[in-house]
Amino acid sequence: MGEFELIERLFRIPAAALAERRPGVLLGIGDDCALLDAGPLAVSTDMLIEGRHFFPDVDPAALGHKSLAVNLSDLAAMGAEPLAFTLALALPAERARDLAWCEAFAGGMLALAAGHGCALVGGDTTAGPLTISITVFGRVAPALAPRRDGARIGDDLWITGTIGDAALALEQLFAARGQGGAGVTKADSSAGGTDTDAVGASPDAGPAAIPTRHRLERPTPRCALGRRLPGLATSAIDISDGLAGDLGHVLAASGVDAVIDLDRLPLSPVLLALAPDARWRHALAGGDDYELCFTAPVAARDAVLAAAAVAATPIARAGSITARAGDRPAICWRRGDAPVALALRGFDHFA
């Protein structure tokens, strides 16, 4: 099957059906450019690479889902409503010939896209190491979009869902494969021993053995709540590299510090059953959560809870914003009133 026929078969026909129904998308796949006319747009891009962000034997439907989900998560953190996306895809020749793999990949991606009304409007397909680069576009009210620099002293700090589950699943997948297993290697792991940058997992380790595996493989972008944050949240970020590192970006941009009560962190029963060291490591320095961390005034507390209820999104109020104490942004970890010393750092691709 040739390049153009592959694109046609896998993406163009289902994509066209969605694009035609999406107000704001004037022209989708098939010309030099797509044409959008939807008012102000939020734009974000991500690139995922085999062996670094996912295992070579990852379930292709999960890979398709997650590749788009991580981008939708960025729209959610900006308070934007998904509109459209482009896909640049490099496929090794043996993958391009594996029609079942390609169909599952496209199916996983387009199912999530349809669920969010996000139309595939353009792309580029080439031969090469398996690489997925997506750019998403979302409608947004620019003046009200929650940016990283808007956190104010006294604001509540909110977190959606639960955090740390994906990092735990990844560690357990590594253990099941052995340290020398194929695919994503220990060299990709952060110093803390938790790889915070892997999107998929092997289908050859049974799901039953790894209770939080679905959180690693099929994250839920928090678009339902995200689009309700403009006018409510003062700042927002999605948690992709661990709460400590991502919240640090907000604190740096806003010129503030934060205090977090570890006992108020939203953790799954599986995380709560871990020893404290592993629990905090996964929850705070693990990655791949794709939950939202946002700040909002205390006066908006009821409105935040109402928005979360309407969006059917679990949230927890885990801390608050404080005045900058030193030269650099800092997070004060506590359990109740007692400070806790934690040594954590974010993931760095080139460290």
Add this chain to the structure above:
Amino acid sequence: MGEFELIERLFRIPAAALAERRPGVLLGIGDDCALLDAGPLAVSTDMLIEGRHFFPDVDPAALGHKSLAVNLSDLAAMGAEPLAFTLALALPAERARDLAWCEAFAGGMLALAAGHGCALVGGDTTAGPLTISITVFGRVAPALAPRRDGARIGDDLWITGTIGDAALALEQLFAARGQGGAGVTKADSSAGGTDTDAVGASPDAGPAAIPTRHRLERPTPRCALGRRLPGLATSAIDISDGLAGDLGHVLAASGVDAVIDLDRLPLSPVLLALAPDARWRHALAGGDDYELCFTAPVAARDAVLAAAAVAATPIARAGSITARAGDRPAICWRRGDAPVALALRGFDHFA
């Protein structure tokens, strides 16, 4: 140097300077999303991979230039004015540590961006095989944008610049390196013997030896003329995979055929000096030209010439659109009134 510091140093500061001056860009690099408010947008994406689209020892400034140029060319073909772009970049660790390489790459890209008023507004940097994926956004009048499906019987067929030079340069670079040379391999070449899908070239073969090398390494996106095509051209496409293949997309979408006079093709003196077989192969089935091929009514002939003069863009009227004769789109090649039989095909990444 860590990932975030690398991004900061190479891209964020110069990008911010341009983004702040660009009307329509409300927020650039540094948050979960960029924010654009510039009316209707044309959007296109491309992905370039080391060893397939460029040699590993390509001049990094030329690689940066070309990576953006190929995307700007898509905007030109849609009649759009460049506004902004995002960059997803995978870098091997040894490249990330080579600051001179990274600075030259960023410099080549940002210099072209500044020349077109195209602001870098977002990105993603990761470790991995050298891969560059850019998505561009341009302002456009959607109703007047020249699409592939607008060519009408009797229209003139116009081509900018000269075609075939890049393909010739690539063939000569292959010859200079020998068939077993490092980097882009003969396995990537099309059946016709001309690789139509390589963006760069090695700095170790002297430029003096390959007269059209600059056309391969530093293509000129035809944005100056492209933005003047709305209301003038009935269809347009940029020539990236060879005139025969790319014009074929227009003919297929428009339901027409074309006749082209080979003696009216815009060819450089270097191409004209070749034997006919090599000349037509490079000009018609070679790639990497990034010239525009567009159609316009005969009545607009003077207006087209005036627009090209204002844009300082050389153009040639090389043929015209004819009624569909058979089941599939066809190009009738002629020299004057005499038909010429040519066997050509477009490049296919997975063929």
